Amino acid sequence: MSPLAALAMTLQPVAAVSAPKVLRPPARATRCELGGWTAPLVNKPIPVRAAPRADARVLGTLPTATPPATSPDDIYPVGFSIIGARDGWLKISDASDAMNEAHARPVFGGVGWIEGGTARLGIQSGRGYARPDIHSKKLLDLEGGWLADRGWIVGLAGCSGKWVLVDYRLHSPKGTLERLPMKPYRAWFRGACAASETTCDMPSVDR
Known part of the structure; x- marks a missing residue:
């Protein structure tokens, strides 16, 4: 699967979505053992903040998947480790743009x-x-x-260990991109894969 196709599967607005009140993120900070990548927000770098608040100091930014004018297929997200969560925010570390061979982009790689x-x-x-x-x-x-x-993911609301609280939508049973119904869902999942271009070689968690 090309990087562009992989991103197309997850391309959704990043605006906040509603979800059942019973599935609020954990009230306390949690530790997580996951990996992820940046959502495809064209021309909008993602700020990395010093605390899980919108007014916290910006430590740096993560570039998002913006197609270079000369190579529209050369689109790569930035990968990172997810080591914690609190109040809908994710604590990340070790962000890397290693898959991008087209041009160097500034990436904040700290915590x-x-x-x-x-x-x-x-x-x-x-x-x-x-x-x-x-x-x-x-x-x-x-x-x-x-x-x-x-389905496709709208956002990550929290995590705990190898579990992740996911806001998602579903495709139709025929596999089209029709939304059934036109509202997001939220649930806790296992089986998280940090590979943006392919699947991960792991035992099934559903057996």
Whole structure:
């Protein structure tokens, strides 16, 4: 899959979305063991802040996937580790633009916070839960399919360990981009994949 095609699968506005009140992010700061990449916000660098607040000091920025005029297929997101979360913000580290061979872009590679709506990752699971616990209420079951194939991510609302709280929409059963229904969902998922261009080689978490 080309970088452009991969980004097209996750291309959604980063505006805040509503979600069931019962699935609020954890009230306290959490530690996470995930990886992700920047959402495709054309011509809008993502600020990395010193604290999980919109008014916190900006430490640096992450470039977003802007097509170079000479090579529209050469579009790469910036990857990073997700090491924590709080109040809809993600604590990241080790951001890298290593996949981009076209031209150097300034990347803040230290530790800081970004809004969850500006991050993406792949979900190789079709089961979403009410809490980061497989014994909690199951909110989604794609019966063998993956969210990565049957839907797209609007934003990441939180995380805990290897679990991630995802705002998402679904494709139609036929695989088209029709939205059924026209509202976002939110659920906790396992099976997160940090590879933006392909799938991850991992055991199924749905077995």
